[in-house]
Amino acid sequence: MSSHPSLKFKLNKVRMPKNYSLLAQALVCRCRSGLRLALIIAFSAICCIATPAATAGAYDDYLVAVKFDDINVLRTLLKRGMDPNTVEKVRGESGMMIALRENSMKVFDALLTADGINIEAKSKNGDTALMIASFMGNLEAVNKLIAADAEINRPGWTPLHYAAAKGDPVIISVLLENYAYIDAASPNRTTPLMMAVRSGKTPAVKLLMEEGADITLKNDVGMTALDFAVDLELKEITGMLRAALKQQAK
Structure with missing residues (x-):
């Protein structure tokens, strides 16, 4: 015919x-x-059947699968040899990081256990998967990454900074229970307590203070957690910090 x-x-x-x-x-x-x-x-x-697997278009298919939590397409690409550490080109984020931002948890789980996965991969700005999971308040992902030995303490910005920036006491507690350094200093010497104050979330600030965060530390421009609270007109947090400083002075 x-x-x-x-x-x-x-x-x-x-x-x-x-x-x-x-x-x-x-x-x-x-x-x-x-x-x-x-x-x-x-x-x-x-x-x-593509040989090698990373044929033209596989990169785009991978990113779409990650974004839309398409586990079947992802598994097919991985079976054909797609590198699970493939990064998108603009921000340099790995598929695992994108999955966390998009709440693509089926894809996240598959990548977490994929052969050759690097859970410590860093984006162009230095973010790691655990930092993003902490900022997103994704308790399930945080616990799974910690169980997989993701790095909690690192030079510069840490997962605890990110959890504090979001003002999430649950994630903060989990990180502290796993020996996160409470007074970690960012490149400009910002501490998690300062980030929690800037978030305006009183429970997060209170938790860090109760766990022993140093309220007297200053960043590179000489600002303390109290200075941030005053500048942002956070009356309750300002009162808490002033009371703590007064108690220390006794």
Whole structure:
């Protein structure tokens, strides 16, 4: 049976960028040349076995799968040899970091246990997966990363800074229970207590104070936690810090 002439014409006329995956081509053809051609290319994508795995378009498919928590596509890509540590190009974040930002927990779990995964990978600004999980208030991810021996104490910004910045007492407690250094200093000597004050969340500030955070420490411009509270007009927190300083002076 000969091929339909109009279909042959459309196949010849539709030009695809070389870096499009077969799935992406299918979507383009669906718009340009009708459902029949799209189905042909989509079927080819299903039947195709890529060698090596990281063929043109695999990178895009990986990022889409991570963002939308598509565990089936992710598993297929990993089986074909996709590096689980692949990063997006703008922020330099790994798939695991993106999964945490997007709350793609099925993908996160798969990447956490993937062969060769580096849970200490850093983005361009130095973020790690545990730092992002701490900032997002994702208790499940924080516990799983700690169980996988993710680094809690590190030079510069730490997961505790990020949890304090969000003012999350639950995550703060978990990190402290796992020996997070309570007075960790960022590159500009900002402490978790200062970050908690800036968040305006009284429970987080109270917790850090009760756990022994040093309220007298100053950052690079000479500001203390109390200075931040005063500048931000946080009356309750200001009162707590002043009372603590008064008690220390006795």
